Amino acid sequence: xxxxSQHPSWVICKSGTSVKIECRSLDFQATTMFWYRQFPKxxxxxxxxxxEGSKATYxxxxxxxxxxxxxxxxxxxxxxxxSAHPEDSSFYICxxxxxxxxxxxxxxxxxxVL
Amino acid sequence: xxxxxxxxxxxxxxxxxxxxxxxxxxxxxxxxxxWYVQYPGQHLQLLLKYFSGDPLVKxxxxxxxxxxxxxxxxxLRKPSVQWSDTAEYxxxxxxxxxxxxxxxxxxxxxxxxxxx
Numbered sequence: 697x698x699x700x701s702q703h704p705s706w707v708i709c710k711s712g713t714s715v716k717i718e719c720r721s722l723d724f725q726a727t728t729m730f731w732y733r734q735f736p737k738x739x740x741x742x743x744x745x746x747x748e749g750s751k752a753t754y755x756x757x758x759x760x761x762x763x764x765x766x767x768x769x770x771x772x773x774x775x776x777x778x779s780a781h782p783e784d785s786s787f788y789i790c791x792x793x794x795x796x797x798x799x800x801x802x803x804x805x806x807x808x809v810l
Numbered sequence: 811x812x813x814x815x816x817x818x819x820x821x822x823x824x825x826x827x828x829x830x831x832x833x834x835x836x837x838x839x840x841x842x843x844x845w846y847v848q849y850p851g852q853h854l855q856l857l858l859k860y861f862s863g864d865p866l867v868k869x870x871x872x873x874x875x876x877x878x879x880x881x882x883x884x885x886l887r888k889p890s891v892q893w894s895d896t897a898e899y900x901x902x903x904x905x906x907x908x909x910x911x912x913x914x915x916x917x918x919x920x921x922x923x924x925x926x
Contacts, residue, residue, distance in 0.1 A: 739916040742913060745912075
């Protein structure tokens with residue numbers, strides 16, 4: 697149980713375009729979803745916390761207008777990278793939680809911006 | 811602010827060798843501590859966690875970790891590693907008790923390479 701999926705797993709886009717990444721909890725209802733960014737050979741950096749039906753809480757230094765997060769249902773959260781640039785290229789990982797001390801991670805989405 | 815430091819960035823061991831990966835955290839209050847593993851091409855999986863109680867925590871696949879409060883440490887150990895333990899290991903911390911938001915702060919990660 698406790699499976700989290702992400703779609704797409706890999707996306708390549710042109711600079712200036714927007715990209716949407718989906719995170720779904722497949723077999724449980726996630727009251728909270730988290731979005732992380734992972735650079736090569738580095739740790740996961742928390743970008744934002746998303747609670748179902750409310751606005752996301754962004755970490756310091758993360759541009760909320762650039763990284764739009766929507767958590768419209770208990771099984772789906774989306775991250776939209778708006779006007780993507782090459783420096784936004786990274787591995788984006790979501791996790792889903794139905795209680796504070798347990799997160800289940802998705803497989804990640806590799807974004808490459810040309 | 812919370813921070814997590816993992817001392818070993820890249821560890822190479824032969825099969826059957828013992829493993830200890832260091833993790834220190836910086837936080838003044840109650841903490842919850844975690845070790846996650848990321849096998850090549852796979853998502854993060856929880857190895858073990860500590861919230862309270864016995865400071866020696868046993869996890870999956872023969873891993874264990876010891877919480878030493880006085881040293882702000884939560885080192886991961888395994889008596890005998892296998893080739894299949896080759897992976898990236900992450901230590902993480904979250905605020906415990908009433909201030910728990912579930913937010914995880916990760917260490918830099920340690921790449922473990924086990925030679926057959």
